[in-house]
Amino acid sequence: MEGSLLASAELFGGNRGVLSAAATGLSDFIGEKGGDADHILGISGVDPELLAQPTLSLNLANYCRVMEEAARHSGCDNFGLHYGKQFKPQSLGLIGYIGLCSNTLESALQNWVGAFPYHQHDTLIRLVDKGDCWRLDYQVRHGAILCRRQDAELTMGMVLNLVRHGAGKLWAPREVHFEHPQPEAWHEHCKAFDAQVYFDQPFNSMLIPKRDLQRPMPDSDPMLLMVMQDAIRRLNSQSSQQGLVDLARERVRQLLPQGEPALEDVAEPMGLSSWSLQRRLKEQGLSFTAVVEKVRCEMATYYLQQRQLPISQMALLLGYSEVSAFSRAFRRWFGISPRQWRKEA
Known part of the structure; x- marks a missing residue:
């Protein structure tokens, strides 16, 4: 597996927005929610063929738009929330395995956050020390992207599933924050995260108790971790700078x-x-x-x-x-x- 991922990284010319692994299973999920995937991808400027290769690159503005259009055209206002809820860490490709192969949950989060700028450009991602908790902040910072609610809810779902991979499926964060206004079906967010959810916040954030992060990751693999980290760096060494x-x-x-x-x-x-x-x-x-x-x-x-x-x-x-x-x-x-x-x- 390591060899094929490295070959893909070198073949496809680098990441210029977000790696298409972030859209794994998107077409099928749009269909499950009653949307027309071909139409939604088309009006969002996303080539369906790009979704088949996890190390190909999608334009970040188009990626965020396809989530918004999927919510609009499928009638599922919480599309990003539901898509993120079922998004397993393995499906995230290189960055997913960087988390899974880490030693402990805490190192998994630190390695995941450290590698995220290689996975997705024009984005704030950081861990802030809040005493007994880590606060993970996430925010798209691209001048052309203003509507990004669905992406935010999807990404928080990805973080939740990474932590639950090591802490168990019943694990819940202390709090979850979103920068967008409270949606109509906000109770679904509280249910999905099993936590208090706040809206109209400065960042999209998750408060994670430090005591929960001392557990070992079940699939820890130091050698594979090094290979994945090297692969994602190589992929980005070929990418062009933001225009x-x-x-x-x-x-x-x-x-x-x-x-x-x-x-x-x-x-x-x-x-x-x-x-x-x-x-x-x-x-x-x-x-x-x-x-x-x-x-x-x-x-x-x-x-x-x-x-x-x-x-x-x-x-x-x-x-x-x-x-x-x-x-x-x-x-x-x-x-x-x-x-x-x-x-x-």
Whole structure:
């Protein structure tokens, strides 16, 4: 098995988003929930053939979108939660075996978190020491991805199943947090994790008591662990860096709540002069103004779906000093006012 995984890593040219092992069994699961997998994959820009090879790479924005579209088109609002509930660590490919082959549950979590940036790019993943607990934080940080609820619930389900592999199927975390608003069927989340679940939190997180992590992993294999860690690093050594446009978009998104983003404030953290950033965006057929406009447009539609968020606050989050300026821009994008869009949506 080690040889075939290494060969796959070298053959397919590196990870540029998320390894397709993260979508193992996705087509079949969409069908089980009453969705049309071919249609959902198609509108999400995901090639079904990529799902057959766990070391091939999926665009992260397309991956997150396919989960959202699956929830929408199947009528299963908690699609990611249910998909994650049945997602076994073995199905995660390289990163799954890195956890399974570790010595103890604690080292399994540490090794899994350490390898996760190789498995999925543009993502915050960390273990925070909270005294008698570890808090595992997870958050997608990609400038083009605003709707990511289903992915968050799927990933927390993956973590749960990894810990339960060593601690037993009845193990439960102390708490689970999600950054998105509370969904209608939130009681299913409490049942799935057998824990108190909180929404509208800063990160997607799981509180894991340290005393539960001293248990040995049943499939510990130090040699195979080293092979898997080497394989996932090799896969990423061939990958390209995050595109310049995505980096600029992400920086714009971070700056918007502070007001109108300045070109130099976006360029400097990227190690570029204002002139260099303008030139490189122009090579992509873009201008800085167009990048800001596109990010604002995408974020506006995301915020409008958060019905508890007032439109006045939304305007400030998008960097507008006045609601009227936001409303004029929104009419330019969609031909209707933000309130009309929210009502019709």
